[in-house]
Amino acid sequence: MSRTETYTALVLKTQNSGESNREAWFLTEEAGLLRATVFGGPKSKLRSHVSPHNSGKLWIYRDPVRNSRKVSDFDVQSWRPGIRELWERIMAASAIAETILSSQGGGGNWAEAFPSVCQSLDALDGSGEELSGRIFIHFLWNWLDILGLRPDLEHCVSCACEPDGDGVLWYDSIEGGVLCADCARGREGGSLLRLGPGAGKWLRAVAGIVPSELKRYSLDTVSRTEAKHLVTSLMSHALGRGFSSWENVS
Ligand SMILES: [Zn+2]
Incomplete structure (x- = not known):
């Protein structure tokens, strides 16, 4: 043998x-x-x-x-030599590697996980400072899907309605899904994470795209902070801990 x-x-x-x-x-x-x-x-x-x-x-x-x-x-x-040429790319690539190492390489779904990670790194090889951060948020969002843990943003987890795309959504970490504005009323704060219309639309839009297309999906500062907060919260819940490398990605 x-x-x-x-x-x-x-x-x-x-x-x-x-x-x-x-x-x-x-x-x-x-x-x-x-x-x-x-x-x-x-x-x-x-x-x-x-x-x-x-x-x-x-x-x-x-x-x-x-x-x-x-x-x-x-x-x-x-070879992806460009990753070593920019601090933001190095930080995003390190955070991606640490996430993979901490989640058993994709929980058994390797045939899907492998090309997806390579595509994120290919996109980082030539990305600017701001795009590097978006590539990382997209990676975590996609990785949650590979692990079978990406929440449905199309339906309210409490009343099953399809929330208006222009409204605010609230992620409920206890229910493990998003709440429409009606179901969230009176419960803002506490265990709920805010997802404004910009962040909600972006996460829905990029759920099915490859990283090389991210150039066309911009994010304003508030939406970016909310989207990153949601994906890092979900991932740290899944892995039982968060990582300082995630904070190094702006
Ligand atoms: Zn509802």
């Missing part, structure tokens, strides 16, 4: 280990999250290829006796 396995993989994170080796965490299309050791010093070509945001074809040698994995080769197909 062959001990070398191949994957379609994206590097999420690397960390030095020992004198000259490195541990690498990948998201793979075939098996979700995978951790393996990269042998070789700082000048090794393999080591420079196994860097965060790179994706391509990965060869892993598995040692069944030691129960360890090592990277035997990595053929990079997408």
